[in-house]
Amino acid sequence: MTSVSLFQFSLCFKSPRTPQKCGVFVCLYFWIFFSLGLVQLIGADSKENLSEIKLRPDSPSTISASDQIKNVFGKYSVESPLLQDWKDQNFEHIKIVKDNELESSFMFSLRRDIDGDRNKTWPKGKERQRNEIKGYQSSPEPMKAISSETHQIKWYLKIDKSFQINKQFCHFFQLKAVGTKNIDDPVLTLSGVKDRGKPQLQLQWWSLKDSGRIFLTDWESCKGKWLVCECISKYSQNGSIHFSVRSMDGEINQKKQLKKLETWRDGFSFVRPKWGIYRSLANEREKLNQEDRIWMTNFSIQKF
Numbered sequence: 001m002t003s004v005s006l007f008q009f010s011l012c013f014k015s016p017r018t019p020q021k022c023g024v025f026v027c028l029y030f031w032i033f034f035s036l037g038l039v040q041l042i043g044a045d046s047k048e049n050l051s052e053i054k055l056r057p058d059s060p061s062t063i064s065a066s067d068q069i070k071n072v073f074g075k076y077s078v079e080s081p082l083l084q085d086w087k088d089q090n091f092e093h094i095k096i097v098k099d100n101e102l103e104s105s106f107m108f109s110l111r112r113d114i115d116g117d118r119n120k121t122w123p124k125g126k127e128r129q130r131n132e133i134k135g136y137q138s139s140p141e142p143m144k145a146i147s148s149e150t151h152q153i154k155w156y157l158k159i160d161k162s163f164q165i166n167k168q169f170c171h172f173f174q175l176k177a178v179g180t181k182n183i184d185d186p187v188l189t190l191s192g193v194k195d196r197g198k199p200q201l202q203l204q205w206w207s208l209k210d211s212g213r214i215f216l217t218d219w220e221s222c223k224g225k226w227l228v229c230e231c232i233s234k235y236s237q238n239g240s241i242h243f244s245v246r247s248m249d250g251e252i253n254q255k256k257q258l259k260k261l262e263t264w265r266d267g268f269s270f271v272r273p274k275w276g277i278y279r280s281l282a283n284e285r286e287k288l289n290q291e292d293r294i295w296m297t298n299f300s301i302q303k304f
Contacts, residue, residue, distance in 0.1 A: 053142045053302075057105060059103070065094045080093040081118065104297070112289065112292075113290065132277070144271070152232050152303075152304070153302075156226050163292045164287060170192045170193060171278045172276070174278070178268075187206065203258075216256070227246070230242075230245075
């Protein structure tokens with residue numbers, strides 16, 4: 001609006017001599033300001049909605065669990081095992097099941113002696129298996145964060161009461177980079193592991209020159225119940241991660257802060273989340289169950 005227009009607008013309130021003309025000016029400028037404000041408000045809401053991705057199972061539905069996930073995260077967002085037994089094509093590694101507390105959820109299953117890591121063949125001593133969903137290059141933008149951006153990621157996790165772990169890695173969540181170098185190690189994982197002989201749920205973090213583990217809760221106390229997880233990550237060479245996990249029954253309530261953490265490394269293109277089961281079969285395989293499962297739902301991903 002020009003200075004002349006503002007001057008005329010101010011005069012219309014001061015001059016009692018031209019009430020009709022003044023009324024026209026008031027109505028005209030009122031609707032201009034109102035319309036501009038409405039457009040800005042709608043635009044802000046639209047931008048906010050577009051910056052958040054949500055996923056929860058639609059049940060009952062004729063659309064499979066994998067297809068529901070792909071419809072939200074992208075066509076190649078599911079990393080299930082390559083079946084080694086062609087006679088067992090009917091096994092569903094991810095399926096939708098009913099839940100007494102949350103109506104429905106995605107169930108992730110892995111079979112110790114059958115499933116592998118997609119179509120990969122790992123050398124002896126490095127065997128592993130994977131059943132994960134993820135963000136990737138063609139996923140919606142909120143799934144991928146770059147330097148100076150912040151991810152806010154929320155989801156619900158339930159670990160089967162009978163789920164067994166050993167001293168090898170078993171990740172249920174990863175912040176993992178895509179890029180040209182320095183991408184072998186994740187930025188962060190939520191993992192079940194026997195650390196110094198103590199089975200536990202813990203955070204594991206990596207930088208170029210260091211790594212660490214943070215205890216969250218005893219293994220037995222976190223199984224068989226819904227855990228509400230939230231991870232807020234600011235990506236930079238001097239970044240930070242705020243991670244919280246609480247159980248719906250109130251017994252677990254942990255909040256951890258990692259400051260001055262190298263969450264962005266040279267060679268990164270973007271960082272994306274991964275959820276599911278990714279574990280080693282290298283040693284102590286016999287201590288794992290023949291089949292293990294977890295449940296997940298209520299995924300929410302925002303980027304700022």
